[in-house]
Amino acid sequence: MNPRRKKRMMTVLAVVFGLGTAVALVLYALEGNINLFYTPTELVEGKGPEKQKPFVGQKLRIGGMVVPGSVQRDQDSLHVEFKLMDTGPTVKIIYQGILPDLFREGQGIVAQGKLIAPNTIEAFEVLAKHDEKYMPPEVAEAVKGIKHEKPVYNTVKGDS
Known part of the structure; x- marks a missing residue:
């Protein structure tokens, strides 16, 4: 894998991980208000x-x-x-x-x-x-x- 693709893949994984964490935190915070x-x-x-x-x-x-x-x-x-x-x-x-x-x-x-x-x-x-x-x-x-x-x-x- 060339360095350019590796960098893109790491960026995509970081964004997906960040969004997943954000969604999990929002759902956890809203659990008490349901x-x-x-x-x-x-x-x-x-x-x-x-x-x-x-x-x-x-x-x-x-x-x-x-x-x-x-x-x-x-x-x-x-x-x-x-x-x-x-x-x-x-x-x-x-x-x-x-x-x-x-x-x-x-x-x-x-x-x-x-x-x-x-x-x-x-x-x-x-x-x-x-x-x-x-x-x-x-x-x-x-x-x-x-x-x-x-x-x-x-x-x-x-x-x-």
Whole structure:
């Protein structure tokens, strides 16, 4: 092999090695920022054919409907707890902050946070759907077939 070809080959190998190293470092750095999407049923029962459950401390996103009557607000702080459901079990969400204006019971939401117990998530972000037509595809698939009814309030009729 002549010296010119040898020099070109060494340059090509160095560039390929450098690019491979850069890609490996980027993937390693992004590994901690990957958030997997779960529904409440997948969180409790496991996801996929292997029924793989997330581990405590894992970052994740969860989507579902806020269970009517489950929202508990602390009067002295911005601490809120509520339950989320799809077609099966419920999951408890703990959130510290201001909830979106569209947040209400029976509403579809997506929460992003960390799993602190097998069925409890400490959320750092809560997103409510924009209008009646919008719903993330994963949530729409999970809640297909659920009937959502408006809450019924007891009213007292007057003597008129």
